[in-house]
């Protein structure tokens with residue numbers, strides 16, 4: 163469980179990136195943190211594994227204050243996948259890249275082997291096992307970075323902008339295994355701009371703006387609240403836009419899911435016939 | 436990150452910012468030489484203090500303070516090294532005089548840092564490039580220079596992000612013996628270098644696609660001209676140099692220890 167109490171954070175150059183964050187993320191929750199560029203999303207998640215310590219206020223991970231333990235210790239529990247994979251890939255092969263963290267955390271050789279195989283398989287990277295990560299495409303590098311974190315099986319997984327540079331198929335895969343990990347009881351936190359992706363996952367949403375959380379709630383509520391989204395510089399998902407315009411016909415206006423939308427329309431058309 | 440903030444150009448409007456970079460460069464060279472000439476604490480302190488008005492005039496006190504803070508550790512080290520070596524090898528000196536001589540070396544270091552900091556805080560990389568160009572240095576070299584300067588803060592920021600990303604994967608920089616500690620930097624240096632190379636290739640491509648180097652005789656929107664205050668700076672710098680050289684040759688500056696008879 164992650165608890166933040168009145169967290170403020172100022173960068174050394176004087177930029178105040180967080181201004182009074184209060185939040186509580188329970189085990190097994192699925193959260194999307196959304197908001198415009200520079201809203202403080204990345205700064206916020208860097209507090210969750212202790213990379214940044216609050217200038218004021220407290221951050222607690224499973225009841226332990228992040229100032230009291232090392233980042234390595236917190237990282238064992240909280241896996242953070244950075245936005246840009248080029249900031250972490252350095253090994254000669256994809257396999258070594260995934261081994262890196264496992265060795266840092268002191269797993270034994272047998273476990274390392276098992277986990278590497280598992281992660282390669284999970285992210286469809288088996289065929290690149292002995293390839294240099296630098297030879298891969300942007301989207302593939304992103305998956306290697308993801309695999310290298312998932313491999314140590316952290317109980318809280320944070321993904322910063324995971325959908326950037328992924329094509330539709332990869333996004334769909336990503337969505338499916340995020341859902342799967344969540345169903346296995348992992349806490350998932352994604353930071354993203356991608357409203358369509360969020361609409362399909364339907365997590366709980368934290369909306370940020372200028373270092374503050376301006377709204378918190380179910381995807382269905384937040385993603386259909388146009389004035390609120392406007393404040394956060396986010397557009398409504400396409401489905402929500404359509405249903406907003408159709409509300410004059412007595413259709414429900416808070417719809418974000420494609421299948422639900424199809425069902426509603428199907429029933430309506432059936433009635434008409 | 437914060438170390439570089441003490442040397443990174445800050446756009447402000449101040450008389451010092453508007454000065455010709457060449458005049459400022461002469462000032463830097465002269466202060467450097469003067470600081471090297473003396474190893475006595477009083478003139479070094481004076482060299483340190485006469486630069487303070489410039490810091491305030493340029494409105495960069497905060498950044499200057501940061502550069503001083505950043506060098507505090509190194510300054511302490513210099514003091515300790517001097518103190519220890521003097522203590523063991525300098526024979527019959529009193530503790531007071533050893534302390535004073537070590538302090539003098541530390542202040543010399545701070546003068547160098549301060550001069551450097553003032554120069555880079557108040558001189559934009561563009562101006563620097565322009566100054567080089569007008570001194571007759573080929574444009575390619577000037578361009579390479581300004582680009583390198585411009586990318587230093589970018590690189591510093593990137594290094595920080597990479598350190599964060601690897602720490603998030605359980606890397607502990609300050610763990611193990613000395614060899615392990617050096618090895619710990621491999622996961623940071625490789626992405627940093629690879630990204631720098633990748634970025635330079637991209638830069639080359641974008642430059643070429645914008646016809647870089649197509650025209651042999653470039654003209655500039657701005658031209659540097661030496662103005663009254665630049666001459667004032669150069670002249671005062673020269674006076675400092677003359678006084679320094681004269682003092683160091685003809686006058687025996689007393690040390691504080693001697694003056695206080697301790």
Ligand SMILES: Nc1ncnc2c1ncn2[C@@H]1O[C@H](COP(=O)(O)OP(=O)(O)O)[C@@H](O)[C@H]1O
Pocket residue numbers: 173174175177178179197198199200201202203204205206592595
């Ligand atoms: N390393 C840093 N040093 C100084 N300021 C930073 C740094 N990283 C981010 N910022 C600033 O903090 C604010 C929040 O940034 P960030 O958390 O990256 O936003 P987001 O991830 O929502 O786009 C921005 O104004 C940004 O310029």
Ligand SMILES: [Mg+2]
Pocket residue numbers: 203204205245322
């Ligand atoms: Mg971000």
